[in-house]
Amino acid sequence: MSLLRQPLLMLSRSGAIKNVVSTMPVSSGIVHSYVPGETTQAAVDATAGLVADGLTVTLDFLGEDTLDRARADATAAAYVELLEALAARDLAGSAEVSVKLSAVGQMLPGEGERVALEHARTICRAASNAGTTVTLDMEDHTTTDSTLGILRELRQDFPETGAVLQAYLHRTEADCRALAQEGSRVRLCKGAYNEPEEVAYQDKVDVDRSYVRCLKVLLGGPGYPMIATHDPRMIEIATSLVGSLGREQGTYEFQMLYGIRPEEQKRLAENGETVRVYVPYGQEWYGYLMRRLAERPQNLSFFLKSLVSKK
Ligand code: FDA
Numbered sequence: 001m002s003l004l005r006q007p008l009l010m011l012s013r014s015g016a017i018k019n020v021v022s023t024m025p026v027s028s029g030i031v032h033s034y035v036p037g038e039t040t041q042a043a044v045d046a047t048a049g050l051v052a053d054g055l056t057v058t059l060d061f062l063g064e065d066t067l068d069r070a071r072a073d074a075t076a077a078a079y080v081e082l083l084e085a086l087a088a089r090d091l092a093g094s095a096e097v098s099v100k101l102s103a104v105g106q107m108l109p110g111e112g113e114r115v116a117l118e119h120a121r122t123i124c125r126a127a128s129n130a131g132t133t134v135t136l137d138m139e140d141h142t143t144t145d146s147t148l149g150i151l152r153e154l155r156q157d158f159p160e161t162g163a164v165l166q167a168y169l170h171r172t173e174a175d176c177r178a179l180a181q182e183g184s185r186v187r188l189c190k191g192a193y194n195e196p197e198e199v200a201y202q203d204k205v206d207v208d209r210s211y212v213r214c215l216k217v218l219l220g221g222p223g224y225p226m227i228a229t230h231d232p233r234m235i236e237i238a239t240s241l242v243g244s245l246g247r248e249q250g251t252y253e254f255q256m257l258y259g260i261r262p263e264e265q266k267r268l269a270e271n272g273e274t275v276r277v278y279v280p281y282g283q284e285w286y287g288y289l290m291r292r293l294a295e296r297p298q299n300l301s302f303f304l305k306s307l308v309s310k311k
Helices: 007-013 017-021 029-034 040-052 068-087 111-129 140-158 172-178 205-219 232-247 262-270 285-293 297-309
Strands: 056-061 097-101 134-136 162-166 185-189 224-228 255-256 275-281
Touching: 007 285, 007 297, 017 134, 029 040, 029 111, 029 285, 029 297, 040 056, 040 068, 040 275, 056 068, 068 097, 068 111, 068 255, 097 111, 097 285, 111 140, 134 140, 140 162, 162 172, 172 185, 172 205, 232 262, 255 262, 262 275, 285 297
Parallel strands: 056 097, 056 275, 097 134, 134 162, 162 185, 185 224, 224 255, 255 275
Antiparallel strands: none
16 A cells, blocks of 8 residues: 555544645646536536436535534435436436435434434435435444444335445455345445554555455345446456356446546446446535545645645
């Protein structure tokens, strides 16, 4: 793993640095390359553009780790507004939403899980009314059990609700086995947080090996795997597993982040694959941007130039 990954991930949770960086406008080069805009309108417009290119979308209203009840309520309301706007533009058949439970109250002292579940239910209901689905993003490992517990509750009423599992966690192969059931939607990613060695593989090669083991479990099972990676090797291995297991296109999908390897997104879609682009929008882009920089520290100089010029 890169030497810069850990410091950047620590910065992603630093309030002081956040205050300086967050004064950059969303239109500044580096932010805009990962986040198309701040408003519902901008998110819907970006979705329409991707769908016109043959892609599908999952939208994330940015925000996380809130300790403010009013903010959690506002986030849930923003998702409902977004889902109504997608339906009104006839985009809900191609676009779903991704929700971070910590943005809708999971960390609120005492009542966190109850509030997050309530808000997640409201969002699932709005998604179902619009004709689409919700996927629960996965955050750091201290939230994994709580998030999977809330997923189980939600799936009783909204069985199409998707989960995310992170290959860097030691536990994830077992979680894949538990979730690879008929009707389940599971996004497999490598994992984006700063995790200790007690719970997570630290070396890229070990994370990649775990990713492949998990892929075998998910693609070998009856659920709907969502293969979230930009890694050319992982995509090649997934494609070859799909072939050897005889899985048909449309019984799984590839997922990538907005602005990362867009040509590869189009290439896969042109080959008949379902490709879903994760589109984050809103003002709270700081933590998201820092995790993207940690994955690709080559972008750091681009980022620092944007910060100095505030453009
Ligand atoms: P890896 O980081 O090894 O990169 C492989 C290659 O991809 C690089 O060599 C480069 O070519 C390209 N690349 C990667 N990052 C880039 C960047 N920032 N800019 C330009 N090129 C880049 N994580 C999590 O913990 N919880 C979650 O819920 C999610 N959700 C999620 C949804 C979707 C749709 C995706 C694609 C990813 C996530 N992630 C996530 C993030 C994920 O865990 C992981 O951090 C990133 O996807 C980077 O890992 P890769 O698999 O791309 O491989």
